[in-house]
Amino acid sequence: MIEPGFRAANVDQRGVPALELRHLHRFFGRLKAVDDVSFKAWPGQVMGFIGPNGAGKTTSMRILATLDTPTAGDAFVCGYSVVDDPDKVRRFLGFMPDSFGRYANMNVVEYLDFYARAYGLRDAQRRDAIEHVLVFTELRKLAEKPINTLSKGMSQRLGLGRCLIHDPQVMVLDEPAAGLDPRARVELRELIRLLATEMKKTVLISSHILTELGEICDSAAIIEAGQILAYGTVEEIQQRQQDNDDELKTARALNIRIAAESEIEHATDRLEKWLLEQPMVGQVQCSTGRAIFEFEGGDVEQKQLLQNLLTAGHPVIEFHGKSKSLEDAFMSITKGITQ
Numbered sequence: 312m313i314e315p316g317f318r319a320a321n322v323d324q325r326g327v328p329a330l331e332l333r334h335l336h337r338f339f340g341r342l343k344a345v346d347d348v349s350f351k352a353w354p355g356q357v358m359g360f361i362g363p364n365g366a367g368k369t370t371s372m373r374i375l376a377t378l379d380t381p382t383a384g385d386a387f388v389c390g391y392s393v394v395d396d397p398d399k400v401r402r403f404l405g406f407m408p409d410s411f412g413r414y415a416n417m418n419v420v421e422y423l424d425f426y427a428r429a430y431g432l433r434d435a436q437r438r439d440a441i442e443h444v445l446v447f448t449e450l451r452k453l454a455e456k457p458i459n460t461l462s463k464g465m466s467q468r469l470g471l472g473r474c475l476i477h478d479p480q481v482m483v484l485d486e487p488a489a490g491l492d493p494r495a496r497v498e499l500r501e502l503i504r505l506l507a508t509e510m511k512k513t514v515l516i517s518s519h520i521l522t523e524l525g526e527i528c529d530s531a532a533i534i535e536a537g538q539i540l541a542y543g544t545v546e547e548i549q550q551r552q553q554d555n556d557d558e559l560k561t562a563r564a565l566n567i568r569i570a571a572e573s574e575i576e577h578a579t580d581r582l583e584k585w586l587l588e589q590p591m592v593g594q595v596q597c598s599t600g601r602a603i604f605e606f607e608g609g610d611v612e613q614k615q616l617l618q619n620l621l622t623a624g625h626p627v628i629e630f631h632g633k634s635k636s637l638e639d640a641f642m643s644i645t646k647g648i649t650q
């Protein structure tokens with residue numbers, strides 16, 4: 312049944328987006344913290360919200376969580392407007408803020424119980440919800456532990472558990488990996504993946520650190536100074552960046568590895584000398600059996616270079632470009648603007 316307040320206009324062939332920001336604006340005086348931000352995320356998707364500090368991530372997320380209201384525009388959670396239907400939005404959304412209070416006199420299970428009660432869960436339903444969260448976050452063994460004695464990694468799991476307690480469709484996580492050690496970060500990443508794959512949640516996760524998001528996100532929106540600079544699947548963003556680089560004739564880095572049964576030093580020297588004589592080859596760095604160099608050509612020229620390399624008799628066993636990571640794309644898309 313379609314309930315009142317449901318925006319049929321949101322529907323396209325994929326159904327209703329789990330999350331949609333539509334021309335969202337939030338100004339603080341003259342500061343345009345969020346300046347016409349639009350994007351969508353679909354059920355079961357993990358979407359990265361990536362941008363430097365001060366870009367407008369927290370402000371956008373707080374509006375999604377109905378803790379703040381937009382200056383203009385709107386945002387929808389499972390089709391419900393944060394402006395018109397904040398109560399419905401809260402039912403469908405779990406928000407993990409970037410920092411949250413840790414009550415000194417509570418243990419893990421009491422903390423979850425407190426939030427379960429706040430969401431109106433009763434008796435068996437509440438017990439089941441708490442049990443489910445304890446199992447999912449692997450905090451079962453720590454149920455009686457005072458929460459102010461938890462490690463950072465454990466308290467982030469608890470924070471995640473807390474916003475799962477009412478089984479929301481959409482999870483909005485504001486920099487959940489900040490300050491975690493590498494192991495805790497990997498564990499958190501796995502939990503977030505499970506949320507999407509097993510529990511079919513839609514996850515919006517923000518970060519100013521790119522590497523931690525590239526591997527878990529299906530899609531990403533890159534924001535800077537309140538505006539979206541790139542939006543799409545991770546592959547699309549990377550590909551677009553590669554196309555831009557090709558258009559701008561930005562040098563790409565190429566790697567060659569050679570193997571010679573004897574005289575590898577000689578073969579490396581010969582390769583270096585040969586490379587330096589080729590058109591479009593910039594800086595060359597060689598070490599035994601390897602060369603890394605800048606190449607200013609596109610795909611066609613790169614193919615020709617490889618052919619020439621083989622024709623010239625270099626014993627090539629590897630020839631590859633350095634593929635752009637999401638981080639490279641981010642560095643090249645954002646300009647370092649602060650307001």
Ligand SMILES: Nc1ncnc2c1ncn2[C@@H]1O[C@H](COP(=O)(O)OP(=O)(O)O)[C@@H](O)[C@H]1O
Binds near residue numbers: 363365
């Ligand atoms: N309540 C507020 N009053 C005034 N300025 C704010 C307020 N909240 C955020 N800002 C400003 O809005 C901009 C975006 O902040 P924020 O959304 O927290 O960025 P991010 O989470 O991407 O680091 C920043 O310049 C910040 O100083």
Ligand SMILES: [Mg+2]
Binds near residue numbers: 365
């Ligand atoms: Mg923030």
